[in-house]
Amino acid sequence: AQSVTQLDSQVPVFEEAPVELRCNYSSSVSVYLFWYVQYPNQGLQLLLKYLSGSTLVESINGFEAEFNKSQTSFHLRKPSVHISDTAEYFCAVREKAAGNKLTFGGGTRVLVKP
Amino acid sequence: EPEVTQTPSHQVTQMGQEVILRCVPISNHLYFYWYRQILGQKVEFLVSFYNNEISEKSEIFDDQFSVERPDGSNFTLKIRSTKLEDSAMYFCASRPVLAGSGEQYFGPGTRLTVT
Numbered sequence: 001a002q003s004v005t006q007l008d009s010q011v012p013v014f015e016e017a018p019v020e021l022r023c024n025y026s027s028s029v030s031v032y033l034f035w036y037v038q039y040p041n042q043g044l045q046l047l048l049k050y051l052s053g054s055t056l057v058e059s060i061n062g063f064e065a066e067f068n069k070s071q072t073s074f075h076l077r078k079p080s081v082h083i084s085d086t087a088e089y090f091c092a093v094r095e096k097a098a099g100n101k102l103t104f105g106g107g108t109r110v111l112v113k114p
Numbered sequence: 115e116p117e118v119t120q121t122p123s124h125q126v127t128q129m130g131q132e133v134i135l136r137c138v139p140i141s142n143h144l145y146f147y148w149y150r151q152i153l154g155q156k157v158e159f160l161v162s163f164y165n166n167e168i169s170e171k172s173e174i175f176d177d178q179f180s181v182e183r184p185d186g187s188n189f190t191l192k193i194r195s196t197k198l199e200d201s202a203m204y205f206c207a208s209r210p211v212l213a214g215s216g217e218q219y220f221g222p223g224t225r226l227t228v229t
C-alpha cells in the first residue's frame with residue numbers, strides 16, 4: 001500500500017519570498033503524483049501533476065514540482081509567493097496499475113505574510 | 115467551467131441519526147468518489163463507484179455507509195446511524211473515464227458535525 005508524508009504541517013512565509021513544500025511517498029509500484037490546493041472555504045483544486053516524461057512539472061501560477069524517483073519525492077516550489085497563495089496544499093499519489101483511489105499526505109498550510 | 119457541487123455545505127445531526135450527503139458530479143464524468151477528512155487528519159479515501167456499482171472501498175466504508183446514484187445526476191453518501199467519530203469534512207470527486215492519470219475533480223465538501 002502506498003503512503004504519503006508531508007513533513008511540514010505549516011509554513012509561514014513572507015510575500016515575494018520563495019517557498020518549498022516537501023512531499024515523500026512510498027509505494028511498491030509506479031505512481032502518478034499530484035499536488036492539490038485548497039483555498040479557504042473551497043474544495044480541492046488540482047495544482048499540477050506528474051504522469052511521465054520530464055520530471056519537472058509546472059503550473060500556470062508559478063508553482064513547480066520535481067519528481068525524484070530515487071528519493072521518492074515530489075517537492076513543490078514557488079520562487080516568489082503572493083498573498084493569494086495562502087492555502088493548504090496536499091500531495092497525493094495514485095498507483096498506476098490498480099485502483100482509482102488517491103492517497104493523500106497530511107497537508108501543508110502556507111500562510112503568506114505581507 | 116463545470117464543477118462538482120455538494121449539498122449541504124454544513125450538516126449537523128444527532129448521534130444515531132441517518133444522514134445523506136449529496137453530490138452532483140461533472141456531467142460527462144463516469145467515476146465517482148467519496149473522501150473524508152477528520153479535523154486535523156489526512157484526506158482519506160472512502161469509496162469509488164463506476165457503472166452503478168462500487169469498484170473499490172476502504173476499511174472505513176463499513177455497513178453503516180452506502181452510496182447511490184439515484185437519478186443519473188446525483189451521487190449520494192448515506193450514513194445510516196451516525197457516530198461522533200463520523201464528524202468530518204466529506205468530499206465528493208469525479209473523473210472522466212478517459213483520464214488515465216486518475217485526475218479527480220473535487221467538490222467543496224460537506225462539513226458533517228455529529229453531536
